[in-house]
Amino acid sequence: MKHSHSDSRSGTVVFACHCLLNANAKVRGLAKYAGMHQELIEALSELNIGVIQLPCPELLHMGPDRWWQTRSQYQIPSYLDLCHRLAEDAANQATLYSGSHYTVLGLLGIEGSPSCGVNEVYDAEDWGGCPREVDLTRCKAQGTGVFIQALNEAFAERSLNIPVIGLSAAAENVQEQLAEILKNKPNS
Numbered sequence: 001m002k003h004s005h006s007d008s009r010s011g012t013v014v015f016a017c018h019c020l021l022n023a024n025a026k027v028r029g030l031a032k033y034a035g036m037h038q039e040l041i042e043a044l045s046e047l048n049i050g051v052i053q054l055p056c057p058e059l060l061h062m063g064p065d066r067w068w069q070t071r072s073q074y075q076i077p078s079y080l081d082l083c084h085r086l087a088e089d090a091a092n093q094a095t096l097y098s099g100s101h102y103t104v105l106g107l108l109g110i111e112g113s114p115s116c117g118v119n120e121v122y123d124a125e126d127w128g129g130c131p132r133e134v135d136l137t138r139c140k141a142q143g144t145g146v147f148i149q150a151l152n153e154a155f156a157e158r159s160l161n162i163p164v165i166g167l168s169a170a171a172e173n174v175q176e177q178l179a180e181i182l183k184n185k186p187n188s
Contacts, residue, residue, distance in 0.1 A: 010048035012185060013097060015090060016040075016108040017116040017147075018056035020167070025056040027068045039174040040108075040167065047185065049105060054090055057083050057147050058115050070139065071114040071123040074146045083115070083150040091154035094162060104162050106181035107155075109148050111166040117145035118166030 020040055023031040044051055058066065061079050074080075094104050109118040123141040144152070148164060155162050163184070167177050 010050065011101070012048065012103045012105060013050040013052055014044065014105045014108055014181065015052045015054055015094065015151075015162070017110050017113070018054055018059070019110060019113075019116075020108060021051065021053045022056075025059045025064065027058070027066060030068070037167075037174075040178075043174045043178060047182070049185070052090075052093065054147075054151075055086050056115075057086055060086075068122075069114055070127045071117075071121045071141075071143060071146060072125055073127070074114050079146065080150075083147045084154070087147065087150035087154040090151060091158050091160065094155065094160050095158050098160060103184065103186055104160070105184055106163040106165055107148075107151060109145065109164060109166045111168055112140065113145050115145045115147040117143065118148055118164050119144070120166065121145050 019026045019031075020037045023033050023035055023037075041051075057079070058069075058074075061082055097104050109116045111117050111120045112122055114121050114123065119142065121141055121143045122139050123143060124139040127139060152164065163181050165177065165180050167174070
């Protein structure tokens with residue numbers, strides 16, 4: 001990033017799913033940290049990487065006291081429309097950053113999420129009611145969350161090549177999980 005007015009900004013950002021910076025948005029019973037994913041925030045801060053917090057479509061759709069749901073349960077027109085609208089806004093923001101010579105290192109999803117999972121989601125056609133009534137181990141499925149899919153489509157429509165990685169829900173091994181996108185970080 002080269003401009004005639006110099007300041008301390010790094011010119012490097014990542015997009016992060018909402019609950020990585022605000023565990024209060026998670027469905028009750030699933031938060032693995034109290035406020036924010038501290039190890040992630042510390043790692044990004046040490047590397048001078050700015051964070052763009054994405055909105056939480058689940059929170060916006062059903063509020064903070066919602067029941068747990070699967071990807072299949074979120075495959076309804078109103079939720080899909082919401083995810084596409086939010087993804088368009090995020091892709092427009094990524095376009096603005098990229099067009100101003102910022103480096104958009106990647107998008108950080110959260111594995112297991114029916115909305116923000118990158119490679120793994122919770123999904124089961126027979127899941128209804130409180131998920132504690134089902135065997136969670138049999139409900140994990142390979143696949144992409146509803147919101148991440150909408151983001152991938154919106155980024156592709158704009159020819160944005162932004163790597164998407166899924167972080168584990170546990171607050172551990174962050175440096176290892178970030179390794180893929182850090183390969184693209186410019187030297188500061």
